[in-house]
Amino acid sequence: MTEHPGQLFAAGPRLRPEEVPALTAVALRDAGINLHGGKIEFLQARLSRRVTAHGLESFTDYARLLERDAAERREFVEALTTHTTSFFREGAQYRWLEITGLAALEQARQHHRGDLVIWSAACSTGPEGWSALMVTERARRMQTMQRRFRLIGTDISRRVLKTAADAVYPAAEVAGVPVEMRRLFLLSSRSGDARCRIVPELRTLAQWRQANLVEGTGLDGIEADIAFLRNVLIYFDAPTQAAVIDRVVRRLRPGGYLFTGHTETAFRHPELTPLGPSIYRKDER
Numbered sequence: 018m019t020e021h022p023g024q025l026f027a028a029g030p031r032l033r034p035e036e037v038p039a040l041t042a043v044a045l046r047d048a049g050i051n052l053h054g055g056k057i058e059f060l061q062a063r064l065s066r067r068v069t070a071h072g073l074e075s076f077t078d079y080a081r082l083l084e085r086d087a088a089e090r091r092e093f094v095e096a097l098t099t100h101t102t103s104f105f106r107e108g109a110q111y112r113w114l115e116i117t118g119l120a121a122l123e124q125a126r127q128h129h130r131g132d133l134v135i136w137s138a139a140c141s142t143g144p145e146g147w148s149a150l151m152v153t154e155r156a157r158r159m160q161t162m163q164r165r166f167r168l169i170g171t172d173i174s175r176r177v178l179k180t181a182a183d184a185v186y187p188a189a190e191v192a193g194v195p196v197e198m199r200r201l202f203l204l205s206s207r208s209g210d211a212r213c214r215i216v217p218e219l220r221t222l223a224q225w226r227q228a229n230l231v232e233g234t235g236l237d238g239i240e241a242d243i244a245f246l247r248n249v250l251i252y253f254d255a256p257t258q259a260a261v262i263d264r265v266v267r268r269l270r271p272g273g274y275l276f277t278g279h280t281e282t283a284f285r286h287p288e289l290t291p292l293g294p295s296i297y298r299k300d301e302r
């Protein structure tokens with residue numbers, strides 16, 4: 018085992034600068050993740066466990082393994098992606114939806130048959146989509162809205178999708194859910210282990226599937242009335258961001274809304290009109 022200054026326990030091989038490009042190339046090719054020319058500490062921290070799990074002696078060996086092992090490429094993408102999310106994150110967007118957005122959407126959809134669709138396009142473990150579904154379902158129960166919404170959540174990571182579908186969250190994670198929504202849409206665990214589950218009435222309205230926004234795979238048949246594309250564009254370079262935004266806009270019905278993350282660069286798209294901070298409407302044709 019090699020020892021390095023400042024490291025008490027050397028946890029496997031060190032990543033050398035000349036080994037970085039082979040790894041960033043796979044990240045870009047398989048997930049559109051742009052590591053901006055390196056981020057050597059980031060890669061070291063995220064990938065060391067994968068390298069040692071395979072008993073490899075160098076990151077060069079790991080890059081070779083990635084080329085021949087599709088399952089490991091999936092683990093690689095899992096290791097590089099950040100899944101931070103929370104219920105009612107960027108709460109102003111949900112308030113806007115409740116107070117302003119839903120009524121206008123219902124008006125625009127008066128001749129549409131069937132349920133309306135919320136799409137959480139990089140849904141992580143699900144809180145973004147569940148929060149939106151709580152807002153729309155509560156509006157329906159209060160009869161401020163007649164139409165029912167279904168939820169489609171997509172993500173590149175199968176692991177987070179499983180959590181989303183199980184819909185079980187530690188109590189601390191649901192702390193951001195407003196009290197009334199909690200009463201309507203969360204069940205506390207009977208075993209008293211401080212976990213909550215989304216109620217079956219919402220779970221039956223949701224489906225979760227794997228999709229890659231960069232490759233455009235897994236998106237067939239999605240036609241949304243409300244799309245969330247938040248805190249994922251930051252991974253991509255400018256041309257990829259533009260392609261991903263366009264891919265999402267094409268799956269949004271005219272008059273529908275797009276929500277993006279506050280930290281993501283403002284952008285222009287010929288079919289989108291900004292309605293507020295990080296809130297857009299797709300123009301009617």
Ligand SMILES: C[S@@+](CC[C@H](N)C(=O)[O-])C[C@H]1O[C@@H](n2cnc3c(N)ncnc32)[C@H](O)[C@@H]1O
Nearest residue numbers: 098101102139141173174229230231247248249
């Ligand atoms: C930081 S989380 C954001 C979750 C949620 N949208 C939010 O704002 O709370 C980013 C998510 O994007 C997903 N992701 C990264 N690259 C992706 C890609 N190419 N296609 C689909 N999802 C991707 C990650 O797996 C991760 O779950």
